[in-house]
Amino acid sequence: MLALQLSALLLVLPACLQAARILAIFPFPGPSQYINVVPYLKKLASRGHQMTSINAFPQKKPVNNFRDIPIPEVFENYNDLINELNDPMNLWEENNFVNKFFVDITRLVLTNKEVTETLLPPGKDHYDLIIVEAIRSDAYYGFASHFNAPIIGISTFGTDWNIDELVGNVSPLSYTPLVTAGLTDRMTFGERVTNFVETTIAWLNYRWKWMPEQEKLYAKYFPVASKRVPLTDLNRNFSLVLLNQHFSLSFPRPYVPNMIQVGGLHISHKPAPLPKDLDEFIQGSGEQGVIYFSLGSNVKSKDLPAERRELILKTFASLPQRVLWKFENDQLPGKPSNVFISKWFPQPDILAHPKVKLFITHGGLLSTIESIHHGKPVLGLPFFYDQFLNVKRATQAGFGLGLDHKTMTQQEFKTTIERLIKEPQFAETARKMSDRYRDQPMTPLDTAIWWTEYVLRHKGAYHMRVAGQDLGFFAYHSLDVIGTLLGGALLVLSIILYVLWKIAKLAGFANSKKKQKTH
Structure with a gap:
């Protein structure tokens, strides 16, 4: 409330502001x-x-x-x-x-x-x-x-x-x-x-x-x-x-x-109705639900090495869930019947759907935030920049897991997907994080x-x-102060050592004089 x-107050520009x-x-x-x-x-x-x-x-x-x-x-x-x-x-x-x-x-x-x-x-x-x-x-x-x-x-x-x-x-x-x-x-x-x-x-x-x-x-x-x-x-x-x-x-x-x-x-918007063909595909998934797979806008699924693409296809074909795959070509050779491809998906609206059980993502920050907003567990396949950090955070927080897309085996990929869907703690953690994130005054x-x-x-x-x-950098981190104090300390230490050396030298000289007199 x-x-x-x-939000209502923000609909009108304040009178004091042009x-x-x-x-x-x-x-x-x-x-x-x-x-x-x-x-x-x-x-x-x-x-x-x-x-x-x-x-x-x-x-x-x-x-x-x-x-x-x-x-x-x-x-x-x-x-x-x-x-x-x-x-x-x-x-x-x-x-x-x-x-x-x-x-x-x-x-x-x-x-x-x-x-x-x-x-x-x-x-x-x-x-x-x-x-x-x-x-x-x-x-x-x-x-x-x-x-x-x-x-x-x-x-x-x-x-x-x-x-x-x-x-x-x-x-x-x-x-x-x-x-x-x-x-x-x-x-x-x-x-x-x-x-x-x-x-x-x-x-x-x-x-x-x-x-x-x-x-x-x-x-x-x-x-x-x-x-x-x-x-x-x-x-x-x-x-x-x-x-x-x-x-x-x-x-x-x-x-x-x-x-x-x-x-x-x-x-900033409420979930919109999905296109008819997409909605029918999701609704037809039954209790098993749907997995949504997207590598974002910079990484193209069509450009994945053929061997990696084949591994992903075989894994999806072996799953009871249906899969939405953001794929940038019109055709995907070898596509199983449980996979729906499209060059573009309304991602926030899909993640809001209750039948979507898992988001397989590159780990971009926008995708990660959307998954938390809608309370969906994630499987991260990071490629570059902040994606590794985002996937690590998801793993640490307990609402996701990560794999190396270059080295993962088909068995690792399938086992990780099954864990995220079957083990309830991942979905429960995602929902809790969604509650925390949404609990803001504005x-x-x-x-x-x-x-x-x-x-x-x-x-x-x-x-x-x-x-x-x-x-500047040195003043901000007090490096100038530390340098001055260390320099001063070294100077004082040098003076002390010099004085002690002079005392020792003089004492040694005096002792040698006494020895000469006794002889």
């Missing part, structure tokens, strides 16, 4: 990232704010108060890049690969024809607020300085050391794992060593090799703004960061006041809207900023 009342002009920048070619934020951007538009969105997925139908600036060039060679992620790389190479991708995307944004003609010329336009996907794309944070507007970041995967630096947040490495490390908050000593080393390598790689590239882009495309505000100051001047995370989805950890958890931002979307307009009402809400946002 409280959530409904609060409609704002907002520039949103979400150019990445992964559909899931834009799926996460587009309900939020549309909700802002529906409340009268004038939205301009730089993105790779423009609206198919016009939306009131919503202008798209499409960046279709980001799709060039994107599939090849995704496939390269499966190639063996060491940690330094992995970070080079990811950070080069971010630099290339940033450059594509700043060289886009509509951006260069309508947004970059000084005095051409104005905006009251900048909203960006905050993920190592520092150069286009320059729009905040360019328009002299506050900036809000959205992180679709939660936080890491890079997101933390935007608002001076603290993430103790002893229990906050690097997103890509595949660890949980309960780490052994060896895992803490791994977490420390991998985080350090990630930090050094970006700071030493790729941050200079972002600074060059910032100076080139924002020459006036870059002279006024250095990028190292700008990327520590965020008014707010919205995190696609929540303690009920992972684990509790510290956040500064201007870091707000809005995990499940995109889950929906994630309404929370995001309220805090966004809070920033607008209070002209950037700079009173929420912690002092850590203004400190």
Whole structure:
């Protein structure tokens, strides 16, 4: 009831707040990232704010108060890049690969024809607020300085050391794992060593090799703004960061006041009726129910090695359940009768169906959140980035299990599926987590809207900023203090040792004099 009342209050723009002009920048070619934020951007538009969105997925139908600036060039060679992620790389190479991708995307944004003609010329336009996907794309944070507007970041995967630096947040490495490390908050000593080393390598790689590239882009495309505000100051001047995370989805950890958890931002609708053929297939499953299998939008099932695909097909054929498989081709050779394929499924509506017993997923954060929201156990087959961490969390929490898709056997795959469906504790845990996640005073979307307009009402809400946002790395971690104290201690120790040496030398000299006299 409280959530409904609060939602009703948000339907009307507060009298104290005028409609704002907002520039949103979400150019990445992964559909899931834009799926996460587009309900939020549309909700802002529906409340009268004038939205301009730089993105790779423009609206198919016009939306009131919503202008798209499409960046279709980001799709060039994107599939090849995704496939390269499966190639063996060491940690330094992995970070080079990811950070080069971010630099290339940033450059594509700043060289886009509509951006260069309508947004970059000084005095051409104005905006009251900048909203960006905050993920190592520092150069286009320059729009905040360019328009002299506050900036809000959205992180679709939660936080890491890079997101933390935007608002001076603290993430103790002893229990906050690097997103890509595949660890949980309960780490052994060896895992803490791994977490420390991998985080350090990630930090050094970006700071030493790729941050200079972002600074060059910032100076080139924002020459006036870059002279006024250095990028190292700008990327520590965020008014707010919205995190696609929540303690009920992972684990509790510290956040500064201007870091707000809005995990499940995109889950904003009631389940819709399923298409007739899909509904009939699910209803015909009887008591055995249905398994839903999707590897998300970046990994394509059709591109799986033939041997892996055959293993999955044989496993599904041996199950009593029916299977919905997101498969990107029209035909799947050898498809058994209990498998229904489609290039696209209404995933949230499917997961809401009571006959769906299990979600086999790549472990993307949006899919993981949707499975928790609808109380479904998961079998994770992670491929890259935060997917390993999400599957590890599901295993630790007890609502899922994980397998290595490259090495699993048909027997392991089938046995794990049977465990997740037959052993009741997995479904029970998933339902409990769903209850915890849903027990919030406001929906994630309404929370995001309220805090966004809070920033607008209070002209950037700079009173929420912690002092850590203004400190450099050495001062923030007190390394300068520790260095000074250690240096002072070494100096005092050196003086003491020197004095003792002089005393010993003088004493030795005096003793030798006495010996000479006695002789």
